[in-house]
Ligand SMILES: O=S(=O)(O)c1ccc(O)c(O)c1
């Protein structure tokens with residue numbers, strides 16, 4: 001049995017966008033990502049708190065898709081471990097030497113994981129100038145850092161098993177009455193998640209979660225898009241999540257890629273941290289105030305590419321949370337006696 005790589009955190013996502021100028025407006029001008037590197041085909045972006053080269057790469061291409069997710073591993077030996085681990089699983093594996101892949105990233109390995117996702121594992125990445133207290137450079141949503149990936153996959157238990165084998169802990173789940181798993185949030189860094197699974201056709205990227213420091217920055221993001229008559233980019237929220245307890249807003253970029261502006265979740269770093277389990281019939285699970293989840297949030301997501309840049313075919317979902325009829329709006333039926341509290 002091979003040893004899995006020691007994953008430190010979700011580190012960056014590389015998205016393919018069809019119009020780099022429009023994407024630059026959305027992600028840099030409106031969300032406030034700092035442009036660390038730019039050429040005619042690619043933007044490398046980072047948040048105000050991030051000390052490495054980037055946490056988001058936008059690459060110009062024909063098909064809007066996820067090029068790859070990337071996890072930072074603790075040592076350069078963990079890149080070798082990742083190569084051996086996924087080779088032993090019989091998965092497609094490709095070594096990407098420093099300079100041959102994403103700008104700023106050193107020696108890496110890219111795989112198609114058992115869930116069908118393109119994933120990179122790297123250790124070396126260029127350090128970047130400390131911008132944490134450069135308030136003069138902040139703008140838009142003042143995005144601080146990447147927080148998590150959310151992926152659509154048809155088999156949530158399989159996703160859970162794969163990431164558990166990689167050493168991820170579980171912070172929260174959504175389960176049916178018979179404990180069938182509808183969704184799960186899993187972590188390596190000591191917050192609610194580095195990766196989460198949304199049931200649905202997959203492999204597809206559901207969203208990239210980016211963190212702000214304050215809920216007023218989440219609210220300001222919605223105001224900014226409304227102010228410039230671009231409110232159609234707002235998909236869901238602002239609101240308070242049940243799962244994670246975070247304050248949130250979901251946006252769609254010009255290509256339809258979903259991003260969540262996310263703040264104020266909680267610490268999960270103790271060795272005996274216990275998962276918090278939500279019942280799929282609890283209509284506070286997705287929005288703590290009971291607001292309906294718009295259908296597009298359950299159904300729409302970005303396709304992913306294989307290691308040669310071809311779209312990966314999707315498999316249909318096993319369970320469909322949005323079909324769980326717990327109320328006319330697809331959310332909770334409050335039993336009469338419960339309405340009295
Ligand atoms: O909608 S949920 O409360 O389940 C939720 C919790 C945390 C997230 O990051 C998210 O995208 C969605």
Ligand SMILES: [Fe+2]
Nearest residue numbers: 148150209260
């Ligand atoms: Fe999220």
